[in-house]
Amino acid sequence: MTIRAIGIIGGGQLGRMLAMAAARLGFRTVILEPEADCPAAQVANLQIPAAYDDPAALAELARLCDVVTYEFENVPVAAAETLAREVPVYPPPKALAVSQDRLVEKRFINDCGIATAKFHAVDGQADLEAALADFSGQGVLKTRRLGYDGKGQKVYRSTADGIEGGYAALGGVPLILESFVAFEREVSIIAARSADGDIVCYDPAENVHRDGILHTSTVPARILPETAAVARDAAARILSALGYVGVIGIEFFVLADGSLIANEMAPRVHNSGHWTEAACVVSQFEQHIRAVAGLPLGKADRHSDCIMQNLIGNDIVSLPEWLRRDDTLVHLYGKAEARPGRKMGHVTTLTSTRAEPDVPGKKARDR
Incomplete structure (x- = not known):
C-alpha cells in the first residue's frame, strides 16, 4: 500500500x-x-x-x-x-493496553524474561499495609494508570510516612507498590521495529531527573558494553512479543554489578531519545515514520557524543545563551506560555566525536 x-x-x-x-x-x-x-x-x-x-x-x-x-x-x-x-x-493497540496499566506492564515485562522491581497490586488500604509490611515499610506507591513526570506517586521511606489513609490519598483508584531498587544510574534505550521484524537500537542514554521530570540525557552512558547488550536484547524481546511497529522507549535502573532492572516502557518516541536528532543521521522521529510507513529502517549509529537537556518552565529565559553556542542544536516546541514543569523545548550539545565512556570499575575489570 x-x-x-x-x-x-x-x-x-x-x-x-x-x-x-x-x-x-x-x-x-x-x-x-x-x-x-x-x-x-x-x-x-x-x-x-x-x-x-x-x-x-x-x-x-x-x-x-x-x-x-x-x-x-x-x-x-x-x-x-x-x-x-x-x-x-502502529504501534498496535496491544502496546497501549500493556503500557497504560503499570501492573499489567510489570507482569508483561517479567513474562518477557526481564527483571523489574518487586511489586504488589494495591486495591485498598489493607493491601497497602500488607504490601508495605512485605517491603519493610518502604516503596513507591503509584497510580496504575495515567501517572507521568512524577505525578500520581507517593514515596514511603519508613512506617512513619503516613501509611494511614495512603490509599485514599492517591484517589482511591487501583495502585501498585514498587520496592526500592539500589541502583547506580538510570539509562534508557530507544529501539524500533519494522512490520517485517527488523529491529534497530540506538545507544543507551544515561538520564538524570529533577522533580520527577527528565533533565538531561547523556550519550554514551557510563555502562559496560555487556550492559548495553542486555538492554538491546530486552528491547528486542519486548518489541517481538508485542508484534510492534514503530519506536519504543524503555527505561532501566543499572545496579552496581552492571545488571539491569526494567522500570517502564513507553510505546512511542521518547524524551530521552531527543538527542538522536543532533547526533545521528536518522533521528528517532524519522525512524518511527519509516517504520509506520513501511520504509526501510535507518541505521541507529551515532556520529557524536552529546548531552540533551530539557528546557522546562523558566529555563526558556536561557535561550539566547544556547543560541550563541556553535556546538548546540536548539529545538523549541512552539508553546507560548512558560509554566512550572512545562517542557518548552530542548537543547542538544555535541560534546565530541565518539569516545569510550568512563565506566566505573572498568579499568580494574580489564586488568
Missing part, C-alpha cells in the same frame, strides 16, 4: 517532531487533538479539533489517512481499536 498521509493522535511536542520528520520524507500529516493551536498542528497539514475518542473524528481520521500512529500512551485503547478496523494503527 502506498502511504500518502499519516494520522497522529495527540498534538504535543512529540507529535510536532513526528510531523516534521514525516514532512521531510514527503508525507502529509493529520493531527487529532482537541486543543487549538497545539504544537503539532503548527507544522502539520491539518488538525481535527476533537476528543481522542470522538467517533466522527476517528472516522474522519481514518478517511484522510493511510496509517495512524500516536504520540502519547494514554490514547483510549478503544479508540485505537476502532481505528484499527479501518486503517493500520
Whole structure:
C-alpha cells in the first residue's frame, strides 16, 4: 500500500517532531487533538479539533489517512481499536493496553524474561499495609494508570510516612507498590521495529531527573558494553512479543554489578531519545515514520557524543545563551506560555566525536 498521509493522535511536542520528520520524507500529516493551536498542528497539514475518542473524528481520521500512529500512551485503547478496523494503527493497540496499566506492564515485562522491581497490586488500604509490611515499610506507591513526570506517586521511606489513609490519598483508584531498587544510574534505550521484524537500537542514554521530570540525557552512558547488550536484547524481546511497529522507549535502573532492572516502557518516541536528532543521521522521529510507513529502517549509529537537556518552565529565559553556542542544536516546541514543569523545548550539545565512556570499575575489570 502506498502511504500518502499519516494520522497522529495527540498534538504535543512529540507529535510536532513526528510531523516534521514525516514532512521531510514527503508525507502529509493529520493531527487529532482537541486543543487549538497545539504544537503539532503548527507544522502539520491539518488538525481535527476533537476528543481522542470522538467517533466522527476517528472516522474522519481514518478517511484522510493511510496509517495512524500516536504520540502519547494514554490514547483510549478503544479508540485505537476502532481505528484499527479501518486503517493500520502502529504501534498496535496491544502496546497501549500493556503500557497504560503499570501492573499489567510489570507482569508483561517479567513474562518477557526481564527483571523489574518487586511489586504488589494495591486495591485498598489493607493491601497497602500488607504490601508495605512485605517491603519493610518502604516503596513507591503509584497510580496504575495515567501517572507521568512524577505525578500520581507517593514515596514511603519508613512506617512513619503516613501509611494511614495512603490509599485514599492517591484517589482511591487501583495502585501498585514498587520496592526500592539500589541502583547506580538510570539509562534508557530507544529501539524500533519494522512490520517485517527488523529491529534497530540506538545507544543507551544515561538520564538524570529533577522533580520527577527528565533533565538531561547523556550519550554514551557510563555502562559496560555487556550492559548495553542486555538492554538491546530486552528491547528486542519486548518489541517481538508485542508484534510492534514503530519506536519504543524503555527505561532501566543499572545496579552496581552492571545488571539491569526494567522500570517502564513507553510505546512511542521518547524524551530521552531527543538527542538522536543532533547526533545521528536518522533521528528517532524519522525512524518511527519509516517504520509506520513501511520504509526501510535507518541505521541507529551515532556520529557524536552529546548531552540533551530539557528546557522546562523558566529555563526558556536561557535561550539566547544556547543560541550563541556553535556546538548546540536548539529545538523549541512552539508553546507560548512558560509554566512550572512545562517542557518548552530542548537543547542538544555535541560534546565530541565518539569516545569510550568512563565506566566505573572498568579499568580494574580489564586488568
